[in-house]
Amino acid sequence: MNPAFSVIFFTTASGAGYGLLFLTAIANALGFIPSSGWFAVMTLGPATALIVSGLLASTFHLGHPERAWRALSQWRSSWLSREGIAAVLTFVPLAIFGVAWAFFGRTQGWYAIAGLAAAAGAVVTVFTTAMIYRSLRTIRRWHNRWVVPNYLAHALSTGAVLLHAAAQAWGEPQAVVAVVAFAAVAFAAYVKDRYWKFIDTTKSGSTPETATGLGARGKVRLLDPPHATENYLQQEMGYKLARKHSEKLRTMVRWFAFGFPAAFTATAPVFAGSLLGAALSLLAVIFAIGGTLIERWLFFAEAKHAVTLYYGAREA
Amino acid sequence: MTSLPAPVAGAKKLGLVIDLDTCVGCHACAVNCKEWNTGGHSAPLPDFDPYGANVSGVWFNRIHTFEAGEGPDSRTVHFPKSCLHCETPACVTVCPTGASYKRAEDGIVLVNADTCIGCKLCSWACPYGAREFDADEGVMKKCTLCIDRIYNENLDEADRVPACVSTCPASARHFGDLGDPNSDVSKLVEERGGYALMPEMEYAPVNRYLPPRPAKTAPGCTGASAALERPTAAGDGTHPLLRWMDRLLSR
Numbered sequence: 361m362n363p364a365f366s367v368i369f370f371t372t373a374s375g376a377g378y379g380l381l382f383l384t385a386i387a388n389a390l391g392f393i394p395s396s397g398w399f400a401v402m403t404l405g406p407a408t409a410l411i412v413s414g415l416l417a418s419t420f421h422l423g424h425p426e427r428a429w430r431a432l433s434q435w436r437s438s439w440l441s442r443e444g445i446a447a448v449l450t451f452v453p454l455a456i457f458g459v460a461w462a463f464f465g466r467t468q469g470w471y472a473i474a475g476l477a478a479a480a481g482a483v484v485t486v487f488t489t490a491m492i493y494r495s496l497r498t499i500r501r502w503h504n505r506w507v508v509p510n511y512l513a514h515a516l517s518t519g520a521v522l523l524h525a526a527a528q529a530w531g532e533p534q535a536v537v538a539v540v541a542f543a544a545v546a547f548a549a550y551v552k553d554r555y556w557k558f559i560d561t562t563k564s565g566s567t568p569e570t571a572t573g574l575g576a577r578g579k580v581r582l583l584d585p586p587h588a589t590e591n592y593l594q595q596e597m598g599y600k601l602a603r604k605h606s607e608k609l610r611t612m613v614r615w616f617a618f619g620f621p622a623a624f625t626a627t628a629p630v631f632a633g634s635l636l637g638a639a640l641s642l643l644a645v646i647f648a649i650g651g652t653l654i655e656r657w658l659f660f661a662e663a664k665h666a667v668t669l670y671y672g673a674r675e676a
Numbered sequence: 677m678t679s680l681p682a683p684v685a686g687a688k689k690l691g692l693v694i695d696l697d698t699c700v701g702c703h704a705c706a707v708n709c710k711e712w713n714t715g716g717h718s719a720p721l722p723d724f725d726p727y728g729a730n731v732s733g734v735w736f737n738r739i740h741t742f743e744a745g746e747g748p749d750s751r752t753v754h755f756p757k758s759c760l761h762c763e764t765p766a767c768v769t770v771c772p773t774g775a776s777y778k779r780a781e782d783g784i785v786l787v788n789a790d791t792c793i794g795c796k797l798c799s800w801a802c803p804y805g806a807r808e809f810d811a812d813e814g815v816m817k818k819c820t821l822c823i824d825r826i827y828n829e830n831l832d833e834a835d836r837v838p839a840c841v842s843t844c845p846a847s848a849r850h851f852g853d854l855g856d857p858n859s860d861v862s863k864l865v866e867e868r869g870g871y872a873l874m875p876e877m878e879y880a881p882v883n884r885y886l887p888p889r890p891a892k893t894a895p896g897c898t899g900a901s902a903a904l905e906r907p908t909a910a911g912d913g914t915h916p917l918l919r920w921m922d923r924l925l926s927r
Contacts, residue, residue, distance in 0.1 A: 361800070421795075421796075422793050422794050422795055422814075423792070423793065423794015423795075423796075423809070423810075423811075423813070423814025423815055423816075424792070424793045424794050424814050424815065425793075427773070427791065427792075427793045428793055430772070430773035430774070430775075430791055430793060431772035431773050431793060431795070432772075433772070433773060433774055434678045434679075434771060434772050434773060434774050436678075436679050437678045437679045437680075437768075437769040437770075437771075438678055438769060438770050438771055438772045439770070440770065440772040440795065440797055441772035441773075444772065492770075492797070495766075495770070496766070496770075496800055496801055497766065497803070497877055497878070498766075498800065498801060498802065498803045498877070499800070565876045566803070566874055566876060566877065568742070570873075570874050570875070570876060571803075571873060571874055572742055572744070572753070572755060572873070573871045573872075573873055573885055573887065574696075574742060574744035574751075574753055574887070574888075575744075576887075577744040577745035577749065577750065577751060578744060578745035578746055578749070578750065579744070579745070579746070580742050580743070580744045581742060581743045581744075582740065582741075582742055583741045583742055583743045583752060584701075584740070584741035585740065586706070586735075586738035586739050586740050587732075587735075587738070588731075589729075589730055589731055589732055590732065591732055591733075591735070591738075591808070592732070592734070592799075592808045592809050592811075593799070593805040593808065596796065596799060596800075596809070597799075597800070597805070665800070665803075666803035666874065666877070667802070667803060667804065667805040670740055670757065670804075670805060671740075
């Protein structure tokens, strides 16, 4: 699949924003983070900025961005529509939680519950994003059980290193924040590894033989494509990625999205309260988000669409 | 509404039956499709760089050519492909705006260009490549089964078939109601063992493909004599001069 940059940026940025929102609301309810209104600005501020910029970016690849509001209408059947609704609804408790905390210093009782409602909305929104891909039978590398955990785990890991960085910058982070960030990164690494194992070891049930129904005669080969030049289907669905680049990029994801963030997250608490601690936790954020951008690019580039079977692909 | 209409027993399912045995791969159906539809329901069908080296454009019907099998039993098969108007099309259900819909009355899958946001998700959901994005208009386009021909009372009744069907010089394309087991197309499918493409996707396509008939290789099976009679020595009925020449030349 052709990786559209707006979609890569959207899922990475809003995933990190929703992950940060989710963990901030829970840590607030459990009393693991400072209750100062300024800490709300340092956590819910970037979370909202990431979510909003991501959602805006997601409209850039539309043919008619001005009609985007129509996407809220088909929640009965469409995961994309459900995602839009979940994203819009999540802003309501997020606004209550954020305003009460940032401007009035109220973090407990109903405001904590509003935060937890926003956290639930964050999970639902990331889940619906993942289901857009998960539900497409046409793409085996998306239509499998590892896609939803993959999206949730990446949102959690990038959100967790962001919360850790905010807590380090504040000065007196509780150890549990670092432990959660480390564990979330490790979990995301595990899920991604399982995802890659899955796509490397399973085959699609569709072949050129089932696509043409001519399998009874033996192997089916494309002799002549319909047109001399590439069409929309080949450009959008037939994106080709050399195998060697795929391996290099996977290695980059392993280090950038998981290895470096885990190492920086583990060492930052040693220098807690100092500038070095804050700098290390910020480095973890930069690598985690950069690594996740590459991960998302690969998620698209490695995905093969069934329609390519009509254009000479042996498998999809 | 992108939810699918409730299935009704005996409902009309308009579609195409494509005969892979007789298709000669002339692309006339694709050309006539483009010709009609660039002025029809989804008009225009854009062409980009039409006279340049990298020409591309929106087509509702494309003809692939495959080779199947090896050696003397292999066949070259011309393979026209357009929207199969599936019974459970995910291209419709994934649509977030309701622009994609399946008509309850005849099963035709259409796009409302006025509400399409151009997110392209429907084209991702289609395994058959039936949907093509119009980058000029920013909306998705697809085969309409020539909805503006088949119900068009301004046309002669014989012409109320999809453009691809009307133009096929080999009569390899047939149009009709595949929901009616007694229709001509249903009988044809029954008789020739018509099949659906990629049934494992579970989209339940309406269109059917008729497989190429087995190659005729046994001597005499086409109706012509198995071999020409071997020329023999000139018989008794031949002119005496020719018999003399035959003897002379046979020495």
